[in-house]
Amino acid sequence: MQSKLKDVALDARKKAYAPYSNFHVGAALETANGEIYQGCNIENASYSLTICAERTALFSAIAAGENNFTHLVVATENGVSPCGACRQVIWELCGEIPITLVSETGVCTETSSSQLLPQAFGQQDLGS
Numbered sequence: 805m806q807s808k809l810k811d812v813a814l815d816a817r818k819k820a821y822a823p824y825s826n827f828h829v830g831a832a833l834e835t836a837n838g839e840i841y842q843g844c845n846i847e848n849a850s851y852s853l854t855i856c857a858e859r860t861a862l863f864s865a866i867a868a869g870e871n872n873f874t875h876l877v878v879a880t881e882n883g884v885s886p887c888g889a890c891r892q893v894i895w896e897l898c899g900e901i902p903i904t905l906v907s908e909t910g911v912c913t914e915t916s917s918s919q920l921l922p923q924a925f926g927q928q929d930l931g932s
């Protein structure tokens with residue numbers, strides 16, 4: 805895995821707005837043309853309005869006109885996996901891509917969209 809992407813995810817984590825959980829998450833999303841989009845979690849006093857780092861990165865990239873993603877890195881204190889909602893959104897917008905989970909000390913775990921969300925529900929399941 806490209807260490808630049810890991811550094812960008814760790815840097816994004818520093819931008820997290822997480823006064824309620826104090827759990828800071830950063831994401832770095834690489835596009836096919838080599839751009840990198842950052843995301844961090846952004847919490848709200850009305851808790852359910854919180855958005856995760858992964859979705860912030862994905863939605864920023866989509867809003868910037870991107871639609872071809874090649875790698876996602878997610879940085880947390882302890883290198884844990886994305887939540888279920890983010891797994892579904894990653895599958896929708898990225899399909900099968902490599903995903904690297906990185907801890908604040910730099911320990912990496914390699915996985916992928918389909919490993920995180922086996923037998924995913926997707927566009928094809930809606931029929932014609």
Ligand code: THU
Pocket residue numbers: 822825827828829844845846847854855856857858885886887890
């Ligand atoms: N969080 C993420 O940013 N990504 C995930 O995949 C899991 C959870 C955030 C949401 C909330 O701000 C904090 O972590 C604790 O749940």
